[in-house]
Amino acid sequence: MRYLLLLLFACAPILCLNAQIPQSGIYQFNKNRQNFFGAAHYSSFFHSIDDFLSMQVIPYNDVSDYGLEYAVVAINAEQTQLKIAFLRDTVSTKGKLTYTSILKKTADTKNISFTKEFSIFKDSIRISNNYNSALRNSRDLMGNWTFSQSGYNYFGIYKHPTIKNQFLKDTISGNYRNGKNYEFEQAFFVWGGKRSLPYLDLRINENKDKILIYDQSKSHPAVKDYFRKGECIVITSDNADEWYGVERIEVQKDTKKYYNMDYGVQSGTTLLHTTSGWIKKEDLVNNPWIKQTQQTKSFRFEISTDEESVNAVKIINKKTGRKQIILDLWSELKDNPINVIQTGDYNFDGYQDFMFLMQTGGAGPNDTHNFYLYNPNNNNFEYSQELSELPQIQIDTKNKMITSNWRDGAAHHGGEKYTFINQQLTKISYWDQNASTGFFGQESSGELINGKWVDHHYKTAEVLSPAATVYKDKTISKVFSDTVSKGDYALIKDENGLFFYAEITTATNRLIKGWIAKENFLPQNRSVYTTHTPLYYFESVKDNESTPVALKITRLSDKEPLQLITDLDGADINNDFLFVDDYNFDGYPDFSLITNIRDNADIGNQYKNYYLYDPKTTLFKIDTLLSNSPNLDFQAKNKTFSSAHYTKTNTGIKKKVKNYKIRENKYILTSENTKSEKEE
Structure with a gap:
């Protein structure tokens, strides 16, 4: 038997298993158990060919146990994020039996949803750990994933094999052999063809009994259908204000009859019914809106929060009543809920923008804020990733200067200064102070002068002597400029054989410049x-x-x-x-x-x-x-x-x-x- 399996492996085609970005759309579970893996995939798991006896390929348990018949794949416009949501068969004869069986074991199975989220880096697809995703409360399918567009558009999920000892009788010699049995658990979903609308994002209706689907994103729309609790919301467009273009995909029973050459007339199992339309972003918000104290001349703001975080922001145009809804924020709630939004001209273009706290950081006060800058071309506020990534940010609107400071533990900190040049955030200076490099620390600084960086690198140290003299010049005359004490901080800018020229900051924050003996910084x-x-x-x-x-x-x-x-x-x-x-x-x-x-x-x-x-x-x-x-x-x-x-x-x-x-x-x-x- 072992040799027969080896022969089959040798003849099996080896398919390309490199991860490739799949097509968005609807995929169907490969019921025919067609195997897209070649021999190389399985043989890579064998410990030794000498102890190999047999192998089995079985359906992936969660896929079969929960009747996951279809999968919806969405890829955002930037092709940086991939999401998968699985649709269950609860309507066919087999699907009903499976569903009823699961309900008997787990009462809350009715509202369980199965999803997976990935990040895309060029041609590499990696599992995402985005705990703030709109899919965060759904059930995870644990295992390894593979994507391909080589010959077939499909994706698969598999687990490492379960290995057990086994005894089998050789059908030729009649002798018994012992070895390892490898059981591979896997499932494949095959692309169903191009859809009329792109699938850009997925959400799960977690809490609402109904989310209405409208026929248009204009005034006086008519209701076409609604999303039930636990259903997947497929987003096909986002016009950045208060509407999502969506599709509702429902698994229905196929009542038609089909002729099969092998089995004759067969009853249909399932088919998909799709409803396209629009939903209001506000309908995805679970908590009440809270009006904000700060406003701009043209806009007022409201937020939706839970006990710990800000989840959504609503922006209302005071003149037209037009709304812009921003979802999935999950930022920390530290202030009075009515004072979360702060306004100001943060990119110095003459228009008021807004920001709010995102998170407080570790290793010191490395807090960050979410910044949204007003775009006069479309009357929307747009997220600024550059400003939002700067920790401990301070904005001087009078001098059009932005300062950011950071801390990396107790012994390493620094900062940068920025301004906007031609509406581009531009760094104009920096400093980096590192006392963890050894007995002498290091401090670097630089500034942008006439389009070129001028950098400086200096040693730093603390005064160890109880008291030390600082001289005005390197001749070390009897007339000295001042004295410093133990613990005072020195930025060393020059040296000769026995003296440093340093700028020394005292405990009282005085700055003293001059020559000081190196012995004052050294142990004995x-x-x-x-x-x-x-x-x-x-x-x-x-x-x-x-x-x-x-x-x-x-x-x-x-x-x-x-x-x-x-x-x-x-x-x-x-x-x-x-x-x-x-x-x-x-x-x-x-x-x-x-x-x-x-x-x-x-x-x-x-x-x-x-x-x-x-x-x-x-x-x-x-x-x-x-x-x-x-x-x-x-x-x-x-x-x-x-x-x-x-x-x-x-x-x-x-x-x-x-x-x-x-x-x-x-x-x-x-x-x-x-x-x-x-x-x-």
């Missing part, structure tokens, strides 16, 4: 490196966790400090890992420190921080090219050096070698080559 935990040069010795300055935060260089002759280096960039904590050599071949000793933050030691990459001596300033300065090049090999005789960088590939390891020479203190790349090596 010191340890001496075993290696030194003929002129200097080195000390590692470490924090409470023994992580190096600075390197102190002292003259051997008079024990006077020469320099405090704070750009250690992940230097290793081992005090034996300092090396002295003339790395740029200028006759002066330099030094290097092994670093661990860029190491890919498993494939052979090792880095060092290289500090080169400058005879003009008599200071050491980190060299970025050498420090960012792994596995350096220096040849003093030829004044050359090489770098070997290793990267992993699918077949092994690739080694890239760059060769340099030094002329007039400049690095010149002379050659580079790449070769592949086998991974050990």
Whole structure:
């Protein structure tokens, strides 16, 4: 039997299972059990072909148990959202039996609806976790989904197989075999053809006994039909004011007779009856409307809320009475319900807009608001995603400036400033303060000047000394400008060997500018490196966790400090890992420190921080090219050096070698080559 199944697999066609955006419209359950999966789909689940004995394909339980006969698929105009709602057969002979059986088990089955919602990213379809969707209270079909337009327009749902031990008698040899039985649960729905109207969205009538369907979206419309409680509302158009174009799709019993060549005359089972029309968006709102205090010259506002959130907004034109209804908001209700809507000219175009709180955020006050901007071309208010995504927003209408601040935990925060240029929201400056990068923090800022960004990046630190002197200039004269205390915040903008030039904000919010000794920012935990040069010795300055935060260089002759280096960039904590050599071949000793933050030691990459001596300033300065090049090999005789960088590939390891020479203190790349090596 096992070999027979393998032969069937080998002969089965392999269909394309890549997710493709399906057609909107109505799909019908594939009753004939036609299988759109090829052999590759099933074989991918087998643990081992040696223990495979048999397999079964059975109907997906919820689809068959609940009589899910049809599926309605809707795709929005932007093709970013896909929704599926299933329609049950409760009218055919078999459907009635199934429905009655389920009702006996679960009393509330009558109003259960089955839906699924997906997000579309290019050709990728992913299950959506939109808990605020209009489909949020319906029953979920758990499993894996596949969509295809290859040969057939269909979608399918399946589960990973149930695997059980099984004993079967071989019909040829008469011997019993044992192995694994794989039971696959699946169902397919096949597209029924193009509809006259596009299906853009789906909703479920959760609470209303009736939602009336009208023949037109104008004054004095006539009622054509109505949506019952629990029914799917198919939306075919949205004119952005107070109406939805809709279709009601009803599963009815097919009373006709059909001739089948195999079975003769057969009774019909089900067919679909469709009613097209219009519904009022207001009829989808469950709670009363609450008038708002703030209004504009031309519009007044009402909201509908539950105990925790704002669910809908109604905008009424004071002159014409025309309404615009905005649904599915689910924003937090924090204020007095009559003061939710706030008005103002938020894009500085001379027209009044409105906003309201969307949510309060975590990691500090990262609240956001929903913004709706007035469009004079259609007299509607339109959602602004750009403004709505900005946290802690403040709008200065007088100076036409928008400020947004954010917080990412206790040690990282920042903000931006915006304005509208030619009605486009444009960022004009930013700042980013991060104290979680190590002993010294980082602060970045930038501004847009004449269409180009000018960026600044500085170190930051807190004063550790109980009191520290700030000098006016780098000559460190006896006349000082001020003093600062422990905990004051410094933005470091320049430095020399032993001093920082900083802008220091005190606890009383005073800003003091000047030169301050680096020692005032450093802990007192010191340890001496075993290696030194003929002129200097080195000390590692470490924090409470023994992580190096600075390197102190002292003259051997008079024990006077020469320099405090704070750009250690992940230097290793081992005090034996300092090396002295003339790395740029200028006759002066330099030094290097092994670093661990860029190491890919498993494939052979090792880095060092290289500090080169400058005879003009008599200071050491980190060299970025050498420090960012792994596995350096220096040849003093030829004044050359090489770098070997290793990267992993699918077949092994690739080694890239760059060769340099030094002329007039400049690095010149002379050659580079790449070769592949086998991974050990």
